[in-house]
Amino acid sequence: MADPASAKPPPARAGRALPMPDWARFPWWVIILILAGILAATTIFTSADYTSIITLLSSGIYLTLYVTFFAYALALVVGLLAGLMRVSRNPVLNTVGTLYVEVVRGIPLLVQILYFFYVIAPALADRTPEPFDQLFRSEVNMGIIALAIGYGAYLAETYRAGIEAIPRGQMEAARSLGMSYVQAMRYVVLPQALRIILPPLGNDFVAMLKDSALLSAISVKELTLWTRQRSANTFRPLEHWTIAALLYLTMTIGLSLLVRYIERKFAIPK
Amino acid sequence: MLVEEKMKRTILVCTIVLLALIVVACAPAPTPAPTAAPPTAAKPTEMPKPTTAPAATLPDLKGRALKVGSDTTYPPFESINDKKEIVGFDVDLVMEICKKINCKATFITADFDGLLIAVNNKTYDFSISGWTITDERGKTVDFGLPYLKNTQVLLVRSDEAVVKDVPDLKKPEVIVAVQLGTTNSITAKKLVADANKQVKEFQDFPAAVQALLNKQASAVVIDTFAASDLMEQNKGKIKMTGAQFGDEALGMVFRKGDTELKSAFDAGLKAVFADGTWAKLCNQWWKDITPKPDCTGAGLPLK
Numbered sequence: 001m002a003d004p005a006s007a008k009p010p011p012a013r014a015g016r017a018l019p020m021p022d023w024a025r026f027p028w029w030v031i032i033l034i035l036a037g038i039l040a041a042t043t044i045f046t047s048a049d050y051t052s053i054i055t056l057l058s059s060g061i062y063l064t065l066y067v068t069f070f071a072y073a074l075a076l077v078v079g080l081l082a083g084l085m086r087v088s089r090n091p092v093l094n095t096v097g098t099l100y101v102e103v104v105r106g107i108p109l110l111v112q113i114l115y116f117f118y119v120i121a122p123a124l125a126d127r128t129p130e131p132f133d134q135l136f137r138s139e140v141n142m143g144i145i146a147l148a149i150g151y152g153a154y155l156a157e158t159y160r161a162g163i164e165a166i167p168r169g170q171m172e173a174a175r176s177l178g179m180s181y182v183q184a185m186r187y188v189v190l191p192q193a194l195r196i197i198l199p200p201l202g203n204d205f206v207a208m209l210k211d212s213a214l215l216s217a218i219s220v221k222e223l224t225l226w227t228r229q230r231s232a233n234t235f236r237p238l239e240h241w242t243i244a245a246l247l248y249l250t251m252t253i254g255l256s257l258l259v260r261y262i263e264r265k266f267a268i269p270k
Numbered sequence: 271m272l273v274e275e276k277m278k279r280t281i282l283v284c285t286i287v288l289l290a291l292i293v294v295a296c297a298p299a300p301t302p303a304p305t306a307a308p309p310t311a312a313k314p315t316e317m318p319k320p321t322t323a324p325a326a327t328l329p330d331l332k333g334r335a336l337k338v339g340s341d342t343t344y345p346p347f348e349s350i351n352d353k354k355e356i357v358g359f360d361v362d363l364v365m366e367i368c369k370k371i372n373c374k375a376t377f378i379t380a381d382f383d384g385l386l387i388a389v390n391n392k393t394y395d396f397s398i399s400g401w402t403i404t405d406e407r408g409k410t411v412d413f414g415l416p417y418l419k420n421t422q423v424l425l426v427r428s429d430e431a432v433v434k435d436v437p438d439l440k441k442p443e444v445i446v447a448v449q450l451g452t453t454n455s456i457t458a459k460k461l462v463a464d465a466n467k468q469v470k471e472f473q474d475f476p477a478a479v480q481a482l483l484n485k486q487a488s489a490v491v492i493d494t495f496a497a498s499d500l501m502e503q504n505k506g507k508i509k510m511t512g513a514q515f516g517d518e519a520l521g522m523v524f525r526k527g528d529t530e531l532k533s534a535f536d537a538g539l540k541a542v543f544a545d546g547t548w549a550k551l552c553n554q555w556w557k558d559i560t561p562k563p564d565c566t567g568a569g570l571p572l573k
Contacts, residue, residue, distance in 0.1 A: 059466075118477075122484035137486045139470065219447075219470040219481070229471060232383035232451030235390075235410040 033253070040246055053230070053243050060226035061247060067144055067222060068209045074148035075208070076201075079155025084185070086160045097156065104153035110214050116146035117218040143215040151208055158200045162193030195268050202259030206252050213248075223247060328541055329534040331373040336531075338364060338375050339394030341382035343474035345499040346555040347400040348377070359555040360398045363417065364522075366547050367538035381473065383451030386411050389525055396531060397523040400496060402453040404518075411526055415536045416519030416570055418552075418563055422457055423497055423514045425490040427482060428507055433489045435512030436461060445470060447478035447487035457516065458491040475500065483507060498559040510561075519570070543572040 044050040085097025104112070117139065125136035135141055166189045174184035216225035223244055231240035340360065342348045348358035356377040364375045380388060382399060389397050389411060402420065403413045426433050433444055439461045446462055448455040450471040459465035470487055472478040479500050481487045492500070494514050501508055524532040542548050552565035 117486075118480055118484070122486070125485065133485075137484070139486065217473065219472055221466070221471075225450075225471065228383055229450055229455075231387075233406075233456070235386055235407075237384070237387050 037250075044243070049239060050243065053239055054247075056230055057223060057226050057240070057243055057247060060221065060223035061251070063140070063220065064209070064212050064222040065251070067140065067147065067215060067220065068205075068212050071144045071147035071151065071212070072205050072208050074144065075151040075155050075204075078148055078152030080159055082152055082156035083159025083163065086156055087163050101153045101156050104150060105157075109147075109150045109211055110217060112150050113143065113146040113214055113218060116149075117142050139215075139218050139220050143212075143218060143220045147208060147212065147215070151204060151211075154204060155201070158197050158204070159193070161200075162197035163189055165196050166192050192268070195266050198263050198266055199259075202256075202263060205259065206255050209252060209255060210248065329371050329537055331371050331534055334373045336368075336373050336375045336395040337393075338377045339380045339385050339388055339397040340377050340399045341385060341474065342377070342379045343476055344400050344496055345503075346559070347496060348398075349499075350379070359418075359551055360400065362551050362555070363539075363542070363548070364398055366542045366551065367535055370541045371534050371538040373534075382449060386523060389523055392525065396525070396528075396535070399523075400493060400520055401523050402493070402518045403521040404453060407523075412524045412528065412532050413521035414524060414532055415539055415572060416521050417539055417548075417572075418495070418520045419569055420516075420518045420520055420563070421494045421514040422454060422491060422516045422518075423494045423510050423561075424512050425479065425482065425492055425497055425500070425508050426488065426511045427485070428509050430488065430509075430511065433511060436515060438512075439463075439468070439489065442468070444468060444489060445487040447472060447481045447490050448492075449473070449475045449478055453518070454491040454493065461491070479504065479508065494561055495556065495563045498556060498561055502559045514561075540572050543567060543570070548572070 044054055082097045082100055085093040086101065088094050088097070107115075121136045121142045125133040128136060163185075170188055170192075171184050174188040175181070179187070212222055213224040215222055216228060219225065227240050227244040231237045234240070340348045340356070342350050342356050342358075344358075346358055347360045348356060351357050356379065361377055364377075368375050378394060380394070385394075385397050385399060386407065388394055401407070401413070403416060407413070424433065424436065424439075432438060432441065438444060439446060439458070440463045442463055444462070445468055446458045447470045448458045450473060455469065455471055458469050462468040470478075470481065472481065475490070475492060475496065478487070478490050478492075482490050483504065489511075494510075497510060501510070522535055524535075539548075548567060549565050552563060552567075556562040556565070
């Protein structure tokens, strides 16, 4: 018997389980968001109350972005090192990497942040000579390190997945050409792995921006702490938390679009 | 081609719908932002009511169950003891008042900075949590009669060299730790040179004091009679410094307009004051710790 699929013409877009009509494929969520944005903008900029709130809360955005960028950069490095340890055949490195990933992934990020600020940071600071101990007493620095270590564990697993997705033969071929393990990793495996894991890396960046709100617990004056404080002093939670939510949404959607652009630019051509 | 035709039609329809939606969305006047709290006349801190409330005419709440919101991280006013019970001066005071006016109070732990809003949202029936009576808060909630006189004070580490008194907070290197949403936080912001850089806000006072001990801050601004217990717990590590400042009173917090509950508790408070229970509780909770509030109740309008 002939293949039944070949009897009928293929659906408009092959590969989809349920073909959707054209109108449904239109990105309606973008339209709805834009409309909500227009509504919110008109409301905000025609009301003196909202304008003053948004001006006040905006001062928290800088620290939110600052903390996120630095913590993410640090997490990329920590994650890469831990990820390389996880794929390493060296039993010591492998054990250390796995221990780090399992311990950190098993503890809530908020608990990690509090533990860092109240336990590890003072211990480190007390063992550091005078002018440099301020490094460990700053809540912003400690927040950045805590976020970086927390996310480093997740990124390590992402790196590992990317490295393991590269066929083993490539490493073997590189080694047989006379490259060392490090060279093969650096020039053959990692460049391809990075392009594979760009989407999850981008996801984690946006997730980290949202998780930076947890730093409000250790008095990092980012957007969430600003909102808590302003809302507590004025007793107007509705206005303040609405604006905070809108500001976060604006940042995350903007970053998502940026991440998508980068993904498309570096995608491995099919 | 058929597909292209269909695509064009879809895009056309989408554009029309989109334009229509924008017109509809923009046409009505922008939704009015909730108006600010009405500028009611400033609530007087002192409410001397010369009416005497004899025990016979005390209000009767008929055994009503009341949910009391409180940030139980504030000894000796309210805290959670080793047996996981909520205890403290505020707790005993409410329990004693409830004996007089026939109610059953249950304390519930909540974050301080959201408590007033929660009371107005009817999450709790009222709140007692070492609330300092202020005009600003009085616009949002109703305060009961003042039940304790209070001042504010600076806490520093025992070996502190820079911060000796209030004016030292102006020095730019001094970091002040406070609890979020408290009057101490507002005071601290007025006392430092740069409120944005010099004031760190924590969820509760024990966390602020921990930051002080860890040298992540050099001073804590706190209510004087809440400082006594924290100093007792951290004996030899922290001390008070400089003069006490501010002349304030603490009051219970009721929903705006809930005069029934407020007047019942005002009457009950006067009753426990008159029969000496108030002074007994005051002496009991500040028994072995200093500074101790004035347990004669001088200056409180409770007679």
